Structure formats: structure tokens, C-alpha cells
Amino acid sequence: xxxxxxxxxxxxxxxxxxxxxxxxxxxxxxxxxxxxxxxxxxxxxxxxxxxxxxxxxxxxxxxxxxxxxxxxxxxxxxxxxxxxxxxxxxxxxxxxxxxxxxxxxxxxxxxxxxxxxxxxxxxxxxxxxxxxxxxxxxxxxxxxxxxxxxxxxxxxxxxxxxxxxxxxxxxxxxxxxxxxxxxxxxxxxxxxxxxxxxxxxxxxxxxxxxxxxxxxxxxxxxxx
Numbered sequence: 001x002x003x004x005x006x007x008x009x010x011x012x013x014x015x016x017x018x019x020x021x022x023x024x025x026x027x028x029x030x031x032x033x034x035x036x037x038x039x040x041x042x043x044x045x046x047x048x049x050x051x052x053x054x055x056x057x058x059x060x061x062x063x064x065x066x067x068x069x070x071x072x073x074x075x076x077x078x079x080x081x082x083x084x085x086x087x088x089x090x091x092x093x094x095x096x097x098x099x100x101x102x103x104x105x106x107x108x109x110x111x112x113x114x115x116x117x118x119x120x121x122x123x124x125x126x127x128x129x130x131x132x133x134x135x136x137x138x139x140x141x142x143x144x145x146x147x148x149x150x151x152x153x154x155x156x157x158x159x160x161x162x163x164x165x166x167x168x169x170x171x172x173x174x175x176x177x178x179x180x181x182x183x184x185x186x187x188x189x190x191x192x193x194x195x196x197x198x199x200x201x202x203x204x205x206x207x208x209x210x211x212x213x214x215x216x217x218x219x220x221x222x223x224x
Contacts, residue, residue, distance in 0.1 A: 033099035034068035034123075035076075038108040040139040040217070041116050042209045047109070048086060050079040059083045063208065065219050073101035078118070080109060092116055106204065106219075110139045110163060121165045125202055127223045132173045132197040137165040137206040140214050145183040146207070150176060151193065159183045165204075173199035180207065190216060200224075 037049055039060045049057040049066075057066050075098045079091040092109075095118050099105055104123040111117050119139070127133055136148050138160045145162075149155035156178075157166045178192035190207060197203060202221040209215050 031073050031101045032070050033073050033101060034104040035071055035097075035099060036068045036104075036106050036123075036219075037066045038106060038206070038217070038219070039064045040108045040110045040206060040208050041113055042141070042213075044082075044092065044109065044113040044116055046083045047092065048081045048083050050081065050086065050091075052076055055086070063217055065217070068104060068221075071099060073099055073103075078107065093118060108137070108139060108206070111141050115141075119163050119165070123202070123204070123221070124168055125221055125223060127200060127202060128170060130173070130199050131170050132199055132201050132203065133168045133170040134197060134203040134205060135166045135168045136160060137204060138162050139206050139208045139217075140211055143189065143207065143211040143214055146180050146189055147183050147186070148178060148180050151179050168202070171197060173197055173201075190214060192216060 037057060037060070039047060039062055042062060044062065046059050046061040048055055049060065051071070056069055060066070075096055078093070078095050078097055080093040081089065081091050092113070093116055097107060097120060104125055106121050106123055108119045109116055110119050121137070136157050138146065141162060143162065145159050147155045148157040148160065156169055160166060175194060175196045178195050179188065180190035180192065181188055200223045202223060204219045206217040206219070207214055208217045
């Protein structure tokens with residue numbers, strides 16, 4: 001009888017340990033965030049990106065976009081160096097970012113190299129099945145505020161200034177004739193005719209480079 005009781009107690013203890021371990025593992029898995037990084041500084045060199053003392057991206061040139069990196073939720077130290085200079089020079093950018101669990105973020109290095117800075121946005125990746133959605137960001141340092149809309153139709157995003165990132169707008173998956181014009185006098189800035197937006201896909205369209213060479217950088221995320 002004593003042996004049986006001992007076996008039952010041992011089983012209960014083992015079960016408790018397993019359940020506790022599983023709960024801890026689940027908590028650790030859930031307590032993560034996703035971060036992707038964009039090099040949007042037109043005259044900055046290629047860079048290495050260091051997060052919490054570890055190189056996570058090497059030799060990222062202008063217009064480079066990383067995949068989402070998985071980080072623990074909380075505060076992280078981000079340092080960005082000209083490629084290969086980590087042991088020789090100070091970082092081009094040094095900043096702390098804070099991420100929340102189960103959220104996604106885009107961290108963009110913007111502006112000219114003399115004034116380079118980080119712009120951080122939260123990425124809402126939720127999407128109605130079969131739909132698409134889009135937002136725009138203004139990362140062209142010398143471009144004026146702009147409106148983004150459909151040709152000969154309504155404005156979708158109004159008065160977007162440098163470093164602004166709009167909220168997302170959900171749309172039917174289709175091909176759209178978007179255009180970017182100045183907010184004050186509607187002078188054309190970018191012609192985005194024939195922009196195809198696929199279903200179950202989240203689009204971020206950033207205006208990058210200087211005004212005389214402005215171009216769109218289209219970043220996508222497929223919702224599975």
C-alpha cells in the first residue's frame with residue numbers, strides 16, 4: 001500500500017513538472033515580437049545591424065529590407081554601423097526600441113546620413129480572408145507633403161509628410177492606378193499606375209530617395 005501511494009505521489013509530481021515546463025515554454029514562445037529593418041537613407045553606406053550585441057544583418061545596402069526577425073518582447077539596443085566598422089568606429093545610429101508581445105514592427109533608417117534617424121511603426125498584419133490592405137510611408141527627405149490616391153478619383157491618404165506612415169486601408173484584391181501628388185498644388189510626384197494588390201497580402205509602399213530620384217519601395221507580407 002505504501003509503495004502504491006509513493007508511486008501515485010511520484011506520478012503527480014512528475015505530471016506537475018511536465019505541465020509547469022510546458023506552461024513556461026508556451027509563455028516563452030508567446031512572449032515574442034517581430035521586427036524588420038529597412039535601409040532608407042539615400043546617401044548612407046551599406047550597414048551592419050547589431051541588436052543586443054549580436055550582428056543580425058550584414059552589409060545591407062540602400063533599399064534593403066530584412067525579413068521579420070523574432071525578438072523577445074521588451075527593450076532592445078539597436079546599433080547600426082557602416083559595414084565592417086563595428087570594432088573601429090562609433091555606430092551611425094544607436095537607439096533603444098521597445099516591442100510588445102505578439103506584435104510586429106518596421107524599423108526604418110531614414111534621412112540623409114548627416115541626420116540619419118530611426119522611424120518605428122507598428123505593423124498591423126491582421127487581414128480579412130481574401131482581402132488586401134495597403135499603407136504608405138514618406139521617406140524622401142526633401143520631398144514636400146503628398147496626397148496618395150486613385151487617378152481621377154478620391155484621395156486615399158492625405159497630406160503625408162516626411163517620416164509619416166499612414167494607417168492601413170483594406171481593399172478588394174485588384175489592380176489600382178494610384179498616383180502621388182503634392183498636397184498643395186497636386187503636382188505629380190510618382191505614377192503608380194497598374195499597382196497589383198494580391199489577396200491575403202499586406203503592402204507597405206514607401207517613397208524613398210531624394211525628390212529628383214524619388215521611387216517607390218514596396219514591402220509585402222503574405223498572411224497565411
